[in-house]
Amino acid sequence: MIDSFQVFALAALAVGFAGISKAGFGSGAAFASAALLALVMPPKVALGIMLPLLMLIDLAALRPFWGKWSWPDAKVLILGGVPGVAAGVWLFSVANDDVLRLLIGLVSVGFVAWQLWTGATKQRVVPIWGGLVAGCVAGFTSFISHAGGPPAAVYLLSRGLGKTTYQATTVLVFWVINIAKFVPYAFLGAFSLQTLWADIILAPFAVLGAVVGVKAHYVLPERAFFAVTYVLLTLTGAKLIFDALT
Secondary structure (H helix, E strand, O other): OOOHHHHHHHHHHHHHHHHHHHHHOOOOOOHHHHHHHHHOHHHHHHHHHHHHHHOOOHHHOOOOOOOOHHHHHHHHHHHHHHHHHHHHHHHHOOOHHHHHHHHHHHHHHHHHHHHHHHOHHOOOOHHHHHHHHHHHHHHHHHHHHHHOOHHHHHHHHHOOOOOHHHHHHHHHHHHHHHHHHHHHHHHHOOOOOHHHHHHHHHHHHHHHHHHHHHHHHHOHHHHHHHHHHHHHHHHEHHHHHHHHHO
């Protein structure tokens, strides 16, 4: 657990990064925070620490973006996401995580390459059924690794949303999905007095990261925002592919 300054510094950095990513840039790279924590503690403990902090970040980001989301697109992802969480509960102990990481990584990187190939003026809209599939995958990968951002981004980035509408929609979607994850996490033993104490220590960094993320969101021009989002999606996809193959 957090038993040294080095571990605390890494955890604070990871949580602050999650806050900036979730509150400002569509959650694309927030999953990396759990991966960083897993370097210095058991993965199950890292996931248990991160979920309440991610929920705190959701709350901090919800008010600035309240009502600015695309409800039709959010509804599609949520309707797919909740069953995806249920599938994550069921398959948590038997799923082949590396195959899943590889598939999501290939989809993420492939989507960016596809959009660059077709050009910004020729973006193709992912259909509703594709959004339901993306939501289901996002719910599942969010449950097992807090990595729901890339599948959701694949759907939302194709919908032609403005940067604030896009960001607000991701905040709403993952607020609901993270709530749906909480009770199953408790039953699976992911929470303890130690994880609670770690959350109390790290909560200020989560809120600070969220505040910085919201401010950065409004400072960046729309073109730069989506450039950053595509970069984050590429990096997260590449990281998932690397993790799967190594």
